[in-house]
Amino acid sequence: xxxxxxxxxxxxxxxxxxxxxxxxxxxxxxxxxxxxxxxxxxxxxxxxxxxxxxxxxxxxxxxxxxxxxxxxxxxxxxxxxxxxxxxxxxxxxxxxxxxxxxxxxxxxxxxxxxxxxxxxxxxxxxxxxxxxxxxxxxxxxxxxxxxxxxxxxxxxxxxxxxxxxxxxxxxxxxxxxxxxxxxxxxxxxxxxxxxxxxxxxxxxxxxxxxxxxxxxxxxxxxxxxxxxxxxxxxxxxxxxxxxxxxxxxxxxxxxxxxxxxxxxxxxxxxxxxxxxxxxxxxxxxxxxxxxxxxxxxxxxxxxxxxxxxxxxxxxxxxxxxxxxxxxxxxxxxxxxxxxxxxxxxxxxxxxxxxxxxxxxxxxxxxxxxxxxxxxxxxxxxxxxxxxxxxxxxxxxxxxxxxxxxxxxxxxxxxxxxxxxxxxxxxxxxxxxxxxxxxxxxxxxxxxxxxx
Amino acid sequence: xxxxxxxxxxxxxxxxxxxxxxxxxxxxxxxxxxxxxxxxxxxxxxxxxxxxxxxxxxxxxxxxxxxxxxxxxxxxxxxxxxxxxxxxxxxxxxxxxxxxxxxxxxxxxxxxxxxxxxxxxxxxxxxxxxxxxxxxxxxxxxxxxxxxxxxxxxxxxxxxxxxxxxxxxxxxxxxxxxxxxxxxxxxxxxxxxxxxxxxxxxxxxxxxxxxxxxxxxxxxxxxxxxxxxxxxxxxxxxxxxxxxxxxxxxxxxxxxxxxxxxxxxxxxxxxxxxxxxxxxxxxxxxxxxxxxxxxxxxxxxxxxxxxxxxxxxxxxxxxxxxxxxxxxxxxxxxxxxxxxxxxxxxxxxxxxxxxxxxxxxxxxxxxxxxxxxxxxxxxxxxxxxxxxxxxxxxxxxxxxxxxxxxxxxxxxxxxxxxxxxxxxxxxxxxxxxxxxxxxxxxxxxxxxxxx
Numbered sequence: 001x002x003x004x005x006x007x008x009x010x011x012x013x014x015x016x017x018x019x020x021x022x023x024x025x026x027x028x029x030x031x032x033x034x035x036x037x038x039x040x041x042x043x044x045x046x047x048x049x050x051x052x053x054x055x056x057x058x059x060x061x062x063x064x065x066x067x068x069x070x071x072x073x074x075x076x077x078x079x080x081x082x083x084x085x086x087x088x089x090x091x092x093x094x095x096x097x098x099x100x101x102x103x104x105x106x107x108x109x110x111x112x113x114x115x116x117x118x119x120x121x122x123x124x125x126x127x128x129x130x131x132x133x134x135x136x137x138x139x140x141x142x143x144x145x146x147x148x149x150x151x152x153x154x155x156x157x158x159x160x161x162x163x164x165x166x167x168x169x170x171x172x173x174x175x176x177x178x179x180x181x182x183x184x185x186x187x188x189x190x191x192x193x194x195x196x197x198x199x200x201x202x203x204x205x206x207x208x209x210x211x212x213x214x215x216x217x218x219x220x221x222x223x224x225x226x227x228x229x230x231x232x233x234x235x236x237x238x239x240x241x242x243x244x245x246x247x248x249x250x251x252x253x254x255x256x257x258x259x260x261x262x263x264x265x266x267x268x269x270x271x272x273x274x275x276x277x278x279x280x281x282x283x284x285x286x287x288x289x290x291x292x293x294x295x296x297x298x299x300x301x302x303x304x305x306x307x308x309x310x311x312x313x314x315x316x317x318x319x320x321x322x323x324x325x326x327x328x329x330x331x332x333x334x335x336x337x338x339x340x341x342x343x344x345x346x347x348x349x350x351x352x353x354x355x356x357x358x359x360x361x362x363x364x365x366x367x368x369x370x371x372x373x374x375x376x377x378x379x380x381x382x383x384x385x386x387x388x389x390x391x392x393x394x395x396x397x398x399x400x401x402x403x404x405x406x407x408x409x410x411x412x413x414x415x416x417x418x419x420x421x422x423x424x425x426x427x428x429x430x431x432x433x434x435x436x437x438x439x440x441x442x443x444x445x446x447x448x449x450x451x
Numbered sequence: 452x453x454x455x456x457x458x459x460x461x462x463x464x465x466x467x468x469x470x471x472x473x474x475x476x477x478x479x480x481x482x483x484x485x486x487x488x489x490x491x492x493x494x495x496x497x498x499x500x501x502x503x504x505x506x507x508x509x510x511x512x513x514x515x516x517x518x519x520x521x522x523x524x525x526x527x528x529x530x531x532x533x534x535x536x537x538x539x540x541x542x543x544x545x546x547x548x549x550x551x552x553x554x555x556x557x558x559x560x561x562x563x564x565x566x567x568x569x570x571x572x573x574x575x576x577x578x579x580x581x582x583x584x585x586x587x588x589x590x591x592x593x594x595x596x597x598x599x600x601x602x603x604x605x606x607x608x609x610x611x612x613x614x615x616x617x618x619x620x621x622x623x624x625x626x627x628x629x630x631x632x633x634x635x636x637x638x639x640x641x642x643x644x645x646x647x648x649x650x651x652x653x654x655x656x657x658x659x660x661x662x663x664x665x666x667x668x669x670x671x672x673x674x675x676x677x678x679x680x681x682x683x684x685x686x687x688x689x690x691x692x693x694x695x696x697x698x699x700x701x702x703x704x705x706x707x708x709x710x711x712x713x714x715x716x717x718x719x720x721x722x723x724x725x726x727x728x729x730x731x732x733x734x735x736x737x738x739x740x741x742x743x744x745x746x747x748x749x750x751x752x753x754x755x756x757x758x759x760x761x762x763x764x765x766x767x768x769x770x771x772x773x774x775x776x777x778x779x780x781x782x783x784x785x786x787x788x789x790x791x792x793x794x795x796x797x798x799x800x801x802x803x804x805x806x807x808x809x810x811x812x813x814x815x816x817x818x819x820x821x822x823x824x825x826x827x828x829x830x831x832x833x834x835x836x837x838x839x840x841x842x843x844x845x846x847x848x849x850x851x852x853x854x855x856x857x858x859x860x861x862x863x864x865x866x867x868x869x870x871x872x873x874x875x876x877x878x879x880x881x882x883x884x885x886x887x888x889x890x891x892x893x894x895x896x897x898x899x900x901x902x
Binding site for chain 2: 159162429
């Protein structure tokens, strides 16, 4: 434990663009301030326990808008405003999935309709289940084999990847396409094994898409439920019956929430943000309450430490990331219309776990410059600057040529709880959350100073 | 997410001692095998739920000995045996701490006697509480000021350190010395603020020591209880009353449990281990059930993958780490007596969290060789080879000149639950636990091959 900086020498062979002893001291001040005085954990408790989940279009989302506006003012923002966004309104309503086996009895399965899925209009829809283990296997079935059936896509979340986002990316097409694939061959609805790294019966919702006008329902079941169903199907015919009231109910005017501290130098903008909406189950704690409170913590820390920012530092609490990305798209559009120059934008939307790195989506010169600061981050356990993606809400900015980035927290626990009733405040650790806010503040400090 | 290996180039400037593409392939096989087929998580469930906590000298510890023996056989050990150890028997018994404020009412405080502490022999012992914030402050008090008082050492666990073990080390002397310090000036018993990173009322036990024959009790209270007590003491006299039956009840013959797979080359030994005992609260999950099942997983993985080890790989489940280290001491003594050559020994006793590094306590040449393997570990999120300590149970081997090491997992959550009723199976994540086992298997594979 005595020698925390000794292997910083590993990084000495890197080129050094501008980091100094002063930066090292500032990094320590930022970390100490946030670990000791950070308010993000208590703010997250307030958001998750007093507002709870907050899907776009819901009353609780509107409460969250007011909440974020107030928290940004409390944190010391010079300016706070709401940005108008038209958002889709998807409603779950009552839903149930039952199966009947050879003994004739019906059994309820724990399930969640996928987000954006149409329901059955409150009527029972039933049919025999056929199971496939992959889309490749499904592609070999003829329409005759699928017609009037329920298709169960039993594709497992891979445990093999060390970074769980890879397992998620690998399985994601089952969630997005199962309904349309099933509809194309005349099936009645689709069931998917959840995109989940946990061995439990918790279903995971998340966005699906229709690729054409034939909109049939898609639902998810948890891993152990999927195992049990697969085993049943080895030996017998199984009928499924779905009754669900979910569906898209048009659009609605709502808002992203924005707060900033003005730069002393010019009107260039640096963005840090997460998304204010969540799925309509659990409390939207790791997804993405943690990103919201971390972003607000950045602003508060600049204020509390009296760091005079050169550029404007702007916190954006995006609307509607989960089922439309309308907030992100509107933000980019407005930035373009107003001819704002964005120097850098970073998102935090991968859970409030211990930070391990920053993913960088930008030209090579800028990537290398940020990577050259790695030795400053190493004492804070942040070493991983290899990834090249950035957050969903930042793609419109990225497409305009803005260097974008995303905080990379430890990913092991995220897909146990992602988009589920289990994504609650209790799953967030105070220190892990605050260390993420510290990393965000540190990178923004460096970009603000050097760009 | 696309480019996991790209910044391995950071490490290309390092000297390379013997790692090859073959090693990189073997690392991937180890990780994939353990993440997909590892049994450690289910074994931990069995140990924690069916045996539970297992303090040295207890019946449950003896059950754990039989359990470990069986699990080592199941994992495929060529040889399993018990090593005799004389261990201390400390018993908690019934205990209570009450305080009385100016309104005359008594109030129960949630508390735990510190491990190895003597009690009050079932009698009430009471006195006025005096509070100090540090040992330095205590040292300024005269014996007259302390005589017949209860001393409350209200020293906070520092949140500032990024590695929480530093906060723990910083505060540890309050736990070990509070009783003897208090006794020296005639106080009746000592209360300490728990060594805890959580903001809750959970008391943390842990070993204390008597530096002389005057053995008075010492107890711990949780952080919020300490805050409340400190606030009360601002405005009024507070009396405390302790009644406790805890105390040392002599010694007993027990066992460490050892299993090994014989090397094809010679009789040199490589050790991987953790401690089988735990404190007598919670389930001893992270401390150190995780270390036990990870160590067994190493052996199983060598067997399952058919890796032919050159040297003997030995799993040691040490007895009595928590309140005596008798298992570690006996192991070292026996190794010396039998003239066994130990090439390397690694311990896992810092919680079953995502691995981040390996701490190396050995001569510079060996340290550098292991550090030169860093690029192999980087894709598994293991980057930190800077620390220079090793596990408590390995100090006897270290003193004999054996290169020793310790797995370094993420430390943010450990001291929220360490030595408490909260250290349960539910706090362990399957993937985090198994990744630790993977890191241990990988380092032992490299040492076995190259040393």
